[in-house]
Amino acid sequence: MAPQHRPALPVLGGRKPSYRERVADALRAALIAGELRPGEVYSAPGLAARFGVSATPVREAMLDLAKEGLVDTVPNKGFRVTAVSERQLDEYTHIRSLIEIPTTADLAISADPVHLEALRPLAQEIVTSAATGDLISYVEADLRFHLGLLSLAGNTHLVEVVRDVRRRSRLYGLTALAEAGRLEASAKEHLELLDALLARDEEAVREVMTRHLGHVRGLWASKT
Template identity: 40%
Template sequence: MTPSRPAAAAARTPQLKSVSLREQAREALRTRIVLGEIEPGQVESVINVATDLGVSVTPVREAVMDLANLGIVEVIRNRGFRVPVLTDHDLDEIFRLRTMLEAPAMSEVTELLDGRAIPEFRQLAEQITDAAREGDLTSFLDLDRQFHMGLLELLGNRRLVTMVSQLRDQARMRGLQKLADQGELTRSGEEHIEIVDAIESGDTELAAELMRKHLAHSRGIWAGRTEGDS
């Protein structure tokens, strides 16, 4: 379906469809949280969020409970919900775990594909780079998620996919627009293309190493700084 307006604008004031409102509300909240659009530590009203999304309170309340069960938000009785404050140590833990899981997984993916082309992932990598270059943060995040989770899904390990998905949801982005303006996100997008190149070449060690370096780079990006910043 072709959107009627740019994705970045739609993300700011999304109007949800009448089908699967709970799931749509959950994804809208998830995106806002990861992008840092909902201030960590601040209590948010379910009523206000429902009004902003253009739906009733019930699907938003259900979505909040879903996210609370995943540890993404904390429910504040009779008040709403709160996004936990994330420290640098928390981000370190998240990306160390992701590296432990995703880097060796890329070796397995490369071995499994045995040099076969993966045009769908090359297209995703190019779209990620385009979104980064254009400063379209919502599309960047969505496409990046499709790329990483899609590669892991090739292994058929449901628990691996679930664990990495939850780790991604627990992270927050800070200062992303500034890094997009500096071109730092574009470099991150290009790293996805390099990973595809390594996988298609059948080089298991290179694929794992490129994913390791990409996640180390991403650790700084999600903290809102370049690799050279302290």
Template identity: 50%
Template sequence: MKQSVQGSAEAGTPERRTTGGSRVPAQARRADTLDGCRERDDTAVPAARGEHTHSERPIPGPRPAVRRSSVRGQILDALRTALVTGELQPGEVYSGPVLGERFGVSATPVREAMQQLALEGAVEVVPNRGFRVVERGARELAELAEVRALIEVPVMLRLARTVPGERWAELRPLAQETVRAAADGCPATYAESDRAFHGALLALSGNEQLVGVAADLHRRSQWPPVRRLRAYLVADAEEHIALLDALIAGDVDVVRGLVTEHFAGAAS
């Protein structure tokens, strides 16, 4: 979680603590972060000062509220990444003002992003202190995997019988991206590519409500991060390739075996 809305974080800035004593992730820039993750440009928040010269004519009408929404969205993405990588620790309390200072913004967009995370079940509100990162045990993670399987497996089997092979073939770049992300060993990058692949598969059903519910369950199952060896991630990603090959070939029996095993592995 190394972004700053106003610009790059200054090297050597000390860690700060919330009023509850919890630590805010270090903001010193470095090439490698937790679990082999490399700093990502797509989550960086660009600086935008909105300066203009006297030769420019002002745009009439009220100022649009795009910038604030953009900042809130980028902070939300950064917080999600920090949850997946473990930079925001389960059980720890983080305050809006301290995280706002960390990002170089006011506490308001941070609180708004945290409220969204609370709706997603990643954090819980601690009155007068901030937000506590939710702790999930093995049983809850296994239950999430079971619910995902109950939703996704029947849909995948139905789609395997109805969707032509060329449509499945179009998703190969997404499956290959999961393999590349697994090889890099970054849990945040892999989590993102994993959700993208599963979401694209289910999107062929044409049921937006299904895709939304499945995506929410998938995201919940990725918090807090389960420490996986890189070999596990690679094996998980290779299952995506095998599944896609079976879908392209229209082999429903192989598809059934692969998706069942895939979710069984997620539950373990």
């Protein structure tokens, strides 16, 4: 069994999120990482104890996640995490491939090297989280890295589409990879991607992104 972590509530870029939003972000990350399992019912007090916060913001945050279709409310009990089918996972991968591979490849030509280099601490944070088995921090850093990279293309609607797809995904295989000591190698693809972008090697960027998304789909498929 992987160790249980009490994740720190994230503070993402841009405006400072409200406490409710920070709780919701942490819950989403736990859900995406597979630490909150589909079909399981979780109470607000139970989640509050797990995250080290009070029950009220957890309850409010879970209602936000219910509006997004990530959980269903269970009267007098709590919230049930919704399941995601293999077909949905294939569709999510297809959407990400259509958007992220060409957009990221174009950044090899258009992106300011200073802006690319500014993403290196996030890429390193992904590697560090993988090495320590902190899956929720891994998911949070990975999300910020990819959305930050896509934002360099200057299309906010594109970024929001990818954000929504990622919120609906599940990385069931993270725990198994972390336990096997293989997650760190996968995490280093983010550093490899940055190096290819800074080298202005469009074909290498396309290859790394294609390989990376293939690994992500494998994680989505690993439900054991």
